[in-house]
Amino acid sequence: MTYEAVTASTQVVMGYSFWIATGIFLIAYAVIVSEKVHKTVVAIFAASLMIVLKILEQHEAFHVEELGVDWNVIFLLIAMMLIINLMRPSGIFEYIAIKSAKWGRGEPFRIMAIFAVVTAILSALLDNVTTVLLITPVTVLIADALEIDPIPYLISCALASNIGGTATLIGDPPNIMIASKAYLTFMDFIYHLTPIVIVLMVVYLLTIKVIWGGKLRTKDSLKKRIMEMDERGAIKDPVMLKKSLFVLALVLTGFVFHGVLHLQPATIALFGAGLLLLLSKTHEPHHILSEVEWSTIFFFIGLFIIVGGVVKVGLIKWMSVQILDLTQGNMFATSMVVMWFSAFASAIVDNIPYVATMNPLVIDMAKQLWPDLSGFQLLHNPDLMPVWWSLALGACLGGNGSAIGASANVIVIGLSEKAGNKISFMKFMAYGMPIMIITVAISTVYVWLRYYLIRI
Amino acid sequence: MKAKDLIVPLQEYLKPENTLKEAANLLRIAQRGEEKIGVKALPVLDESRKLIGILSIGDILKAVYPSYMYLMELGNFAWDGMVETFAKKATDKKVKELMTRSVITVTENSTLMECVDHMLKNNVKRVPVLDKESKVSGMLYGDVFYEITKAMLDENTEGRK
Numbered sequence: 001m002t003y004e005a006v007t008a009s010t011q012v013v014m015g016y017s018f019w020i021a022t023g024i025f026l027i028a029y030a031v032i033v034s035e036k037v038h039k040t041v042v043a044i045f046a047a048s049l050m051i052v053l054k055i056l057e058q059h060e061a062f063h064v065e066e067l068g069v070d071w072n073v074i075f076l077l078i079a080m081m082l083i084i085n086l087m088r089p090s091g092i093f094e095y096i097a098i099k100s101a102k103w104g105r106g107e108p109f110r111i112m113a114i115f116a117v118v119t120a121i122l123s124a125l126l127d128n129v130t131t132v133l134l135i136t137p138v139t140v141l142i143a144d145a146l147e148i149d150p151i152p153y154l155i156s157c158a159l160a161s162n163i164g165g166t167a168t169l170i171g172d173p174p175n176i177m178i179a180s181k182a183y184l185t186f187m188d189f190i191y192h193l194t195p196i197v198i199v200l201m202v203v204y205l206l207t208i209k210v211i212w213g214g215k216l217r218t219k220d221s222l223k224k225r226i227m228e229m230d231e232r233g234a235i236k237d238p239v240m241l242k243k244s245l246f247v248l249a250l251v252l253t254g255f256v257f258h259g260v261l262h263l264q265p266a267t268i269a270l271f272g273a274g275l276l277l278l279l280s281k282t283h284e285p286h287h288i289l290s291e292v293e294w295s296t297i298f299f300f301i302g303l304f305i306i307v308g309g310v311v312k313v314g315l316i317k318w319m320s321v322q323i324l325d326l327t328q329g330n331m332f333a334t335s336m337v338v339m340w341f342s343a344f345a346s347a348i349v350d351n352i353p354y355v356a357t358m359n360p361l362v363i364d365m366a367k368q369l370w371p372d373l374s375g376f377q378l379l380h381n382p383d384l385m386p387v388w389w390s391l392a393l394g395a396c397l398g399g400n401g402s403a404i405g406a407s408a409n410v411i412v413i414g415l416s417e418k419a420g421n422k423i424s425f426m427k428f429m430a431y432g433m434p435i436m437i438i439t440v441a442i443s444t445v446y447v448w449l450r451y452y453l454i455r456i
Numbered sequence: 457m458k459a460k461d462l463i464v465p466l467q468e469y470l471k472p473e474n475t476l477k478e479a480a481n482l483l484r485i486a487q488r489g490e491e492k493i494g495v496k497a498l499p500v501l502d503e504s505r506k507l508i509g510i511l512s513i514g515d516i517l518k519a520v521y522p523s524y525m526y527l528m529e530l531g532n533f534a535w536d537g538m539v540e541t542f543a544k545k546a547t548d549k550k551v552k553e554l555m556t557r558s559v560i561t562v563t564e565n566s567t568l569m570e571c572v573d574h575m576l577k578n579n580v581k582r583v584p585v586l587d588k589e590s591k592v593s594g595m596l597y598g599d600v601f602y603e604i605t606k607a608m609l610d611e612n613t614e615g616r617k
Contacts, residue, residue: 419524
């Protein structure tokens with residue numbers, strides 16, 4: 001079938017329900033961007049409208065994989081939050097952060113670089129939002145101890161967490177969502193994204209060396225404050241620490257083999273959460289459960305339903321036709337458009353709703369290009385794979401582009417504002433946007449080299 | 457026993473524009489009854505003497521405590537002189553920035569149990585008492601506890617009789 005024939009066969013009927021669903025979708029996203037109403041409230045209300053106005057049947061919203069809530073994503077998020085919340089009181093994160101600062105021997109830039117690397121690694125293994133929550137308070141403490149401005153440390157941590165989170169399936173919510181829709185495994189991400197993220201981290205470290213390397217100064221007497229901190233004091237519960245590390249190791253091993261074991265990542269994580277709850281011997285699980293970020297979870301649930309509505313009425317299909325029109329079905333051009341558009345879009349909109357929309361769009365695009373294929377063969381078509389990786393790279397790295405681009409940034413900015421050092425939108429962007437452009441540019445070269453030139 | 461029976465009449469109060477330094481000093485030397493023995497909280501009144509907040513020693517502690525320390529267990533890693541550094545930074549902050557705005561109050565005719573109820577449910581130990589015109593007529597400090605212990609002792613004495 002020629003390309004023209006493909007587009008001709010996919011005309012979208014723009015009827016009554018098309019415009020209602022599109023209206024709900026656009027207004028909801030606009031209100032989310034405006035921040036006039038809390039994003040979770042917007043998502044829940046707009047999702048309920050999709051069902052009340054009969055755009056989606058309740059059954060479709062709750063139980064149909066292509067249209068409704070992606071429970072794989074929801075349970076993976078909840079389970080990972082549970083594991084981390086159970087680990088936290090042991091003091092492990094304080095221990096790691098203080099130990100890192102001491103490795104830095106109290107040298108301001110050395111500490112910044114070590115924190116960036118530790119943040120990136122923890123972001124890849126846990127998730128970047130949690131990591132930022134767990135590292136930044138110590139970062140500010142260290143900056144206060146050295147009597148230097150904490151803002152460069154905070155910005156550096158946020159940027160590093162978004163780069164590090166790109167490396168794995170569980171690192172950043174966009175990856176979790178992409179993996180679930182495209183049936184990608186943990187090892188697929190390790191094989192395709194981790195190598196480039198390592199390169200990006202090296203470049204990132206060199207960049208912050210240029211930006212902040214010469215500017216951060218402190219006195220030797222203040223460095224002593226850091227060296228006198230005893231990280232062993234952080235460990236409040238050594239028994240629980242051992243249990244947590246055992247379960248975390250088990251979960252990470254489970255992720256590595258989940259493809260071979262034919263178990264979904266959510267299953268592995270849920271098993272880990274269940275086991276750690278059991279080992280913790282808690283009699284009050286409601287405390288730990290209440291610490292799950294339900295607001296984030298319901299934001300996801302709402303978004304899945306909203307996007308399901310516009311998938312059903314054909315808006316997403318119409319958008320995918322437009323992209324194919326633009327790229328004329330050239331897959332390299334499509335990858336590049338997806339990556340760069342994703343980067344800038346994720347800088348403006350939260351990358352979670354963005355990816356929730358893009359996932360079905362990529363799938364629709366694939367259906368138009370290869371109408372004879374379906375399921376795994378369609379989603380894992382060798383020509384489509386680079387598009388998935390471009391989407392992941394663009395959406396995750398795009399989070400660095402602005403203060404609202406990623407949840408990690410929002411947390412860091414909130415924290416610094418409370419600490420009395422406000423990071424303005426423009427100040428964050430002055431560092432974030434160039435870093436975003438550098439990292440996406442390098443990723444562009446990577447995708448071109450690996451998938452279109454060398455083809456491995 | 458009612459609030460008005462336990463009240464410490466209003467002698468001193470803070471203004472929203474007072475600095476933390478002034479406030480801390482006043483708390484330290486405030487009169488309580490006849491003596492200048494200091495108090496643990498003072499109401500903040502605006503120009504029309506309307507209650508707009510309360511500043512307690514807890515609020516002053518919060519002013520020298522960096523908010524990021526709430527998020528993790530970092531007490532072990534503080535250094536000598538840290539509080540002093542933050543205290544110096546906080547001296548010129550205004551009372552209105554640091555006071556607690558949602559004040560739990562009782563009226564002069566509130567019963568002792570109502571006062572205890574407010575104190576326990578809201579985890580406060582110092583409560584402004586309002587008169588009929590909703591003006592602050594005084595403060596109820598931990599004094600209710602003395603009344604409660606007195607009631608216990610009285611009962612015991614009765615029991616011995």
